Amino acid sequence: MFDTVSAPKDLRRTPPARDQIPDTLEEAVERCSVYDGDGKLVEGDFSHDEALAHVRSTGSGWVWLGLLEPSQDQMMDIARAYDVHELIAEDAVTAHQRPKVERYDNQLFFVVRSISYRDHETVHDTKEIIETGEVQMIIGPDFIITIRHGKPSTIRAIRQVMKNAPEQCLLGPPVIAWMIADNLVDEYLRIAAELQSDVDELEDDVFDPEQAFAIEQIYTLKREILEMRHSIDPLAQAMRSLIESHRDIFSKPLRSYFRDVLDHELIAVDMVASLDERLTALIDAGVAMISIQQNEDMRKISALVGMVAPPTMIAGIYGMNFENMPELATHYGYFITLAVMAVCVLTMYVFMRRAKWL
Template sequence: MGDNGYGVRPPRTLTKALAAPVRAMNRILGAADDGSLPVGPGDDRSSVVDCGVYVDGVRQPGDWTYVDALAAARRETNAFVWLGLHEPSAAEMAGIAETYNLHELAVEDAVKAQQRAKLEQFGDTYFLVLRTARYVEHSELTENSQIVETGQVLIFIGRNFVITVRHGKGSRLGPLRAQMETKQALLEQGPWAVAYAVTDRVVDDYVEVADQVEDDLDVIEEGVFARTGGTGIQSIYQMKRELVEFRRAVIPLQRPLATLTTAQNHIVPKEIRRYFRDVQDHLVRTVEQVASYDDLLNSILQARLAQVTVDQNNDMRKIAAWAGIATVWTAFAGVYGMNFDYMPELTWRFGYPVLITVLLAISVLLYRAFRRNGWL
């Protein structure tokens, strides 16, 4: 048998041992039952971004499979594995779940990635779900503009490991890992230090997205109150839908962070709880921003609707004014169209010019009166 994609050939006994649980997890998650092992980073289908072993906050040299990494971490006193995945398949996740003893419900959530922010406990393993947010650049705001793109980061935190599973383009964790590896004192705190760093990165992205959304709101507000043109209601409504999507990512995270920062929580190291409180402060600020944006957008929408109503009233007044002027001509035409024998000025040579002059004079007087009153 060839290597497993991680650069190391697994023993035949290990292959047989993992084949059965892989098939079992495939049946649970709906994957193909081919008995194959998860592919590694050498394969184009691999979801493994990085796998490292950290002892006393220092990354150990070498390329590790997730099996060998966990065995090495368990042999040390203060060590853990950080396994990073990006959009793993059911088959690949099945082998990881068997090796790290992950609960099947959490594994299913990690594959499908359709959860709101939450914190769950499965035995000795904690499962933290975060929703990421990314601002999508656009040249102008239209009724089809995508402004906020959301994804997910799911974190398994165990005694000797932390597994990060990322879905979507938001909150890239590669630069974060490199940054964390320069902070030995923080990594010495164990897997919860990684969970804090990932949560901090996600919340920092919230803050950045909120600031950029504020710029879009300024553009919409200026467009609504501009003298010419004006932002369409469709664009405002699209912005509101995007803001709702952002709210769904931000607001549910308050509850998991409240659990992680409480003094009664003895699972998270005390020092890491302080860091989580800082993240919580940033999240509260973002929640307040999003709430204020929603109120502002409602006010903008109401102002735009009021403007549409005023414009419609102005149009109706103009139509009514011109109809009033036309009524004078219609009235005279109706009188002279009755075909009576005795009509005023019927036989007078200047009757027709005088009639037209009178109608024009009345029309001019009405036009000036309507203009003075703002109807025309």
């Protein structure tokens, strides 16, 4: 399997801010690359329509067109130039879609969700650590159009790998779909490992009697993991459909590569599902721990109230001020009464300590 993950870090593209989303089609085009029949990158700057015209005039090669969050009008212009099915064009503008594979004649629409993970110091700072994006791919006989929504994927790094490895380009436009899916799924595995560390830390806090924890933190982390599950779980079914139902578009080597990606995807799904189950069990354990702690607190309070009861009873008896109370005339009655109260309190304290109520 080709190494597309270890591309240099400085090759990764920083996403534009929301107020910098391109307004024109030319600005929306992130890349427009032409590969010839030998898999080599054709040097030169091509517009989106010039690139496709060049490929079709030579009768060999293919085009990789990358777009950043195109508007409806911009996507319709691309659809007319590349003869993209109108239903695909409509879906390509809409972000937040489920991972899926849809076919329209000889074109394939493939959606993969991207996941980004915000680094944080402790598990108590896990609010909104998962952010999702989307990469949509329109695969045709002589082109692939990638549409990026949200956080960047490793598309820029993939382009550099493609430039240095023309043998991969001989596999045609679907090789880009495989590389993107491979990179994104590998990122799933990395993020799942990071989340596992968060869950481990949270478990230590819950079961550490000296460590205070908030049950809300478990819910917060569970919400982040659920967001990731909703983004990655449907991809397995989509990739099975891609491998089994579209053999005329994906060659045998590519199907083998996609099976490897599917295997990694299933591992990531199992890891995230396991973390979700652990957090569910941790919520139950946390509630039980809170109940136990409350019971212990109530037992301590009850023990303290019980220790105060004998002195209160004695003081109440002698506070009735009846005339026929011979102890009232005792010279040392006050001190004897205090001593009896102290002995009662001390006796109950020793008993409760032995019973581990205090």
